[in-house]
Amino acid sequence: MTMYINILKPEELQMTLQQLDAAAQDVINAGQAREEAYGNKADLVKQRTTLKTDVDLTESEAIMNIKGEGKSAYAEMPGGEKVYLTNETAREAYRKMASQEQRKSLALVEADINALEVIYYQASDKWQTVKAASDAIQAKANLQAAMLTFMAKQG
Known part of the structure; x- marks a missing residue:
């Protein structure tokens, strides 16, 4: 029972709350980075289409x-x-x-799109990692809540 008591100490519960807050912010930041990379890609794809037409x-x-x-x-x-x-x-x-000038511009835009793809995949990987860590912290919080509920019922 002492092992259970250790995880329910006030400082442990406080630490879990802080971890949950930090994890939530990390998930939000990683998600925003992913969305930003994807949003920039839309502008470049439009430029690419225009340049292909110009060529x-x-x-x-x-x-x-x-x-x-x-x-x-x-x-x-x-x-x-x-x-x-x-x-x-x-x-x-x-x-x-x-069409060499338009082709040069097109090549630069395509290079930017490829670079954004790399950034997007890196941001997605980071988001998945942060999300997995957040899920682990959430599981710990759920365990603590269940243990507190159990102990409260035991009275």
């Missing part, structure tokens, strides 16, 4: 600016220089060159 439009415009046909197809570069686009590889390079 498509710029590349379509570049293709439409190709003059001539077949082996005589060419494009005029910003300095007025003619670049012949005699095969698919050359046309692909021209198309990608026309």
Whole structure:
């Protein structure tokens, strides 16, 4: 019975209450960090979609600016220089060159999204760890409450 009495000492009960308060705050903080990471991702996904559309439009415009046909197809570069686009590889390079700025921006946004994914998974892992610790403290509090109830009934 002494073992039971030790866990029911006022300082033990007070410590459990403090642990419950701290655990609740930890769960809230970890949850907010997870939500923040997810919220930032939504903005970046919107940017990514816009940039992909910009890339498509710029590349379509570049293709439409190709003059001539077949082996005589060419494009005029910003300095007025003619670049012949005699095969698919050359046309692909021209198309990608026309959209290089948008592609760079898109790559940066995608890198940010990937970094946020890592942050989100780290925050989720932390939340799960904090939640498990909180559950253990809650179990201890439930045990103490049950023991106090039992002892009160014994009278």
